[in-house]
Amino acid sequence: MEETARNGLAVETRELTRSFGVRKALNNITFELPEGAFLSIFGPNGAGKTTLVKVLTTLLNPSSGTARVSGYDVVNDAVELRHHIGLISHNPLLYPDLTAEENLLFFAEMYGLKDPKGRVNKLLADVELDHRRLDVTGTFSRGMLQRLSIARALLHKPDVLFLDEPYSGLDPHAMDILDGLIAQIRGEHTFVMISHDLDKGLELCSHALILASGKVVLFEERQNIDVRTFRETYRATVGTGVA
Amino acid sequence: MERSNSWRQFKAILRKDLVMELRTKEMVTSMGLYALLTMVVYQIALAEAGDTFDVRLVMPGLIWVAFIFMSMLGLNRSFVHEKDQGCMDALLLSPVDRPVIFFAKFAGNLLFLMVVELLSLPVFSFLFLQGRAGIGNPIWLLGVVLLGASIGISGVGTLLATMTVNTKGKDVMLSVLFVPLMYPLLRAAVGATFAAVIGGPGTVQTFWLFMAWVAGFDVIMVLVAYGLYEFVVGV
Amino acid sequence: MKRNLLAEIMLGLGGLLTSAAFFMTFFWAAPSSYPDGRVDFAQKIFYFHVPVAEASFLVFIFTAFYGIKFLTTRERIYDTKARIATEVTLFFVLLTMATGILWTKVEWGVWWQWEPRLTTYFILTLLVIAYFVLRNSVEDEEKRAVYASAFGILAFIDAPISFFITRWLNSIHPVVFGAGNSSGLEPPMLITFIIAQVGMLMLGYAFYQLRLREEELKERLEALKIEIGD
Numbered sequence: 001m002e003e004t005a006r007n008g009l010a011v012e013t014r015e016l017t018r019s020f021g022v023r024k025a026l027n028n029i030t031f032e033l034p035e036g037a038f039l040s041i042f043g044p045n046g047a048g049k050t051t052l053v054k055v056l057t058t059l060l061n062p063s064s065g066t067a068r069v070s071g072y073d074v075v076n077d078a079v080e081l082r083h084h085i086g087l088i089s090h091n092p093l094l095y096p097d098l099t100a101e102e103n104l105l106f107f108a109e110m111y112g113l114k115d116p117k118g119r120v121n122k123l124l125a126d127v128e129l130d131h132r133r134l135d136v137t138g139t140f141s142r143g144m145l146q147r148l149s150i151a152r153a154l155l156h157k158p159d160v161l162f163l164d165e166p167y168s169g170l171d172p173h174a175m176d177i178l179d180g181l182i183a184q185i186r187g188e189h190t191f192v193m194i195s196h197d198l199d200k201g202l203e204l205c206s207h208a209l210i211l212a213s214g215k216v217v218l219f220e221e222r223q224n225i226d227v228r229t230f231r232e233t234y235r236a237t238v239g240t241g242v243a
Numbered sequence: 244m245e246r247s248n249s250w251r252q253f254k255a256i257l258r259k260d261l262v263m264e265l266r267t268k269e270m271v272t273s274m275g276l277y278a279l280l281t282m283v284v285y286q287i288a289l290a291e292a293g294d295t296f297d298v299r300l301v302m303p304g305l306i307w308v309a310f311i312f313m314s315m316l317g318l319n320r321s322f323v324h325e326k327d328q329g330c331m332d333a334l335l336l337s338p339v340d341r342p343v344i345f346f347a348k349f350a351g352n353l354l355f356l357m358v359v360e361l362l363s364l365p366v367f368s369f370l371f372l373q374g375r376a377g378i379g380n381p382i383w384l385l386g387v388v389l390l391g392a393s394i395g396i397s398g399v400g401t402l403l404a405t406m407t408v409n410t411k412g413k414d415v416m417l418s419v420l421f422v423p424l425m426y427p428l429l430r431a432a433v434g435a436t437f438a439a440v441i442g443g444p445g446t447v448q449t450f451w452l453f454m455a456w457v458a459g460f461d462v463i464m465v466l467v468a469y470g471l472y473e474f475v476v477g478v
Numbered sequence: 479m480k481r482n483l484l485a486e487i488m489l490g491l492g493g494l495l496t497s498a499a500f501f502m503t504f505f506w507a508a509p510s511s512y513p514d515g516r517v518d519f520a521q522k523i524f525y526f527h528v529p530v531a532e533a534s535f536l537v538f539i540f541t542a543f544y545g546i547k548f549l550t551t552r553e554r555i556y557d558t559k560a561r562i563a564t565e566v567t568l569f570f571v572l573l574t575m576a577t578g579i580l581w582t583k584v585e586w587g588v589w590w591q592w593e594p595r596l597t598t599y600f601i602l603t604l605l606v607i608a609y610f611v612l613r614n615s616v617e618d619e620e621k622r623a624v625y626a627s628a629f630g631i632l633a634f635i636d637a638p639i640s641f642f643i644t645r646w647l648n649s650i651h652p653v654v655f656g657a658g659n660s661s662g663l664e665p666p667m668l669i670t671f672i673i674a675q676v677g678m679l680m681l682g683y684a685f686y687q688l689r690l691r692e693e694e695l696k697e698r699l700e701a702l703k704i705e706i707g708d
Binding site: 399402403406409410411412416419420422423424426427430431434456459460463464467468471474475477478 | 549601604605608611612615616617618620621624625627628629631632633635636639640643644646647
């Protein structure tokens with residue numbers, strides 16, 4: 001097993017750029033996120049938030065610059081890195097025609113887990129979906145789907161969890177449950193969350209990042225952030241019409 | 244450390260597609276229904292041709308027309324499943340080599356297509372060939388051409404459907420790209436089917452000559468599709 | 479950006495040569511005749527039809543070539559080059575079809591024959607049109623470029639297979655070259671043909687370069703707009 005440069009950083013980007021022709025979806029992004037942190041990424045539509053997460057999760061390659069997640073390079077160690085990251089999106093990323101159990105077992109196979117059955121049982125219990133394990137997920141409510149998708153993302157015990165607007169489309173009750181689940185696992189993972197909701201994002205995060213036009217406008221630890229000036233900075237980026 | 248294993252992943256994707264299909268029967272039903280509908284249309288098309296007309300002369304063309312259009316229904320469905328709730332992203336996010344996805348989806352599509360083809364051939368002969376001259380050559384030759392051509396259809400189709408599911412017109416787009424690319428394969432498949440159906444001296448040899456074209460197309464085009472797959476899923 | 483002088487010279491020269499070939503066709507190259515001695519006047523379209531057809535396929539090579547280059551480098555310019563090569567291909571393919579149909583009508587008495595070259599060109603036309611339909615139906619620019627490159631490569635490999643299988647099946651199209659040791663053409667005919675062919679390739683090159691320059695200017699404009707927007 002190759003030794004990785006962990007140095008206590010969960011995410012590390014250096015002049016990360018992704019461009020096509022003259023358009024730059026990501027422009028010279030450099031930041032470092034320590035292990036165990038919770039990063040909230042804010043920014044208007046089209047600012048590059050999704051692209052950044054896609055690059056960090058190996059779905060897209062950067063045009064230049066480098067990024068390491070959990071010590072692995074997103075280009076050179078992509079396959080290895082995928083063992084160490086999970087994604088929870090507003091899309092459930094589950095097959096509606098498979099049962100809850102089949103869905104998890106399928107992804108357990110994809111990750112090559114040693115004891116898929118045992119791991120799936122444990123996770124179904126954790127997200128309190130034991131009783132629905134044999135139902136196809138097409139019949140699940142939005143909140144249940146979100147819980148199951150968290151179980152899917154945690155199957156292989158990832159170091160870094162990416163959250164792509166996980167709260168969007170959830171009713172207040174489901175939001176509470178999601179809050180609870182995130183609080184439970186907070187200590188075990190590093191989180192990177194895309195958020196539209198300033199309050200929610202600031203409430204959860206230890207670090208905040210504002211993107212606009214593919215550039216980092218602000219990257220700061222939560223404790224150094226004054227909420228009012230932060231709000232103004234955010235509003236200014238949305239207001240410039242770069243969205 | 245837990246390792247991912249390509250063979251295990253291949254089986255997992257294929258099994259997942261089979262379980263889904265056995266549960267919903269969505270692809271096989273829609274493809275089979277489509278095949279039945281084309282046969283009604285064929286009855287209309289042949290209505291004025293008279294009783295003495297030898298249907299075997301046009302049968303190879305008719306069945307391949309039905310199969311090519313039917314295959315596109317299945318291919319399109321197969322990737323709409325992956326696209327609908329973002330499952331393709333989840334798949335790409337897992338530690339799987341992209342060709343594994345290609346070959347697993349390819350195998351699943353091939354299987355479903357073959358099943359519907361094998362079901363609809365007897366129906367075709369029941370409806371159109373009763374009381375007429377039978378199949379001239381051993382019937383297993385038909386199985387060979389079905390398999391050969393379906394490999395090319397599913398292989399290239401898997402690549403194209405992966406792209407077209409992300410386009411505006413989805414199914415229409417698939418047919419625009421797919422049909423002209425399939426021309427040489429279909430032409431050879433019809434030739435081989437014709438040789439198998441008509442029978443007589445020299446037709447077995449003709450059959451294998453056409454099959455050589457089918458095999459050549461399969462090898463070249465499926466290899467190219469496989470080579471291009473990684474690029475296509477990487478955006 | 480400098481003017482592309484070479485392309486402009488090629489445009490002028492190509493126009494001159496094809497026009498010259500046009501006159502040579504009628505006033506210098508002897509008309510060929512049928513085996514029974516009648517004059518085969520329709521054969522004259524050969525000096526236009528074949529150069530156009532060959533130009534179309536030569537340009538199509540660049541669609542595949544730049545498609546591969548794009549996929550391996552992800553430089554947008556290669557996608558632009560592939561697209562323009564395909565545009566020029568479409569132009570030549572349509573001219574080939576039009577002249578081919580005219581000739582078929584005169585020579586065989588029908589407008590259309592499912593004959594190897596015509597069939598291949600019919601398929602090629604559909605493939606080239608499909609390439610543009612595909613581009614129009616993908617919104618994301620990079621996705622569009624990747625898909626178009628992949629399809630361009632597939633189409634480029636598919637077209638010759640179509641050609642060889644139809645030719646293998648049955649060929650009733652005149653095979654002018656490669657049938658025997660000599661080309662079967664009298665010197666004036668051959669010279670006329672070569673001039674037409676060279677002229678047509680020059681035109682193809684000029685169309686390609688001038689269109690490319692137009693696209694590059696568009697992209698520069700876009701870049702400036704983004705710069706100002708910042």
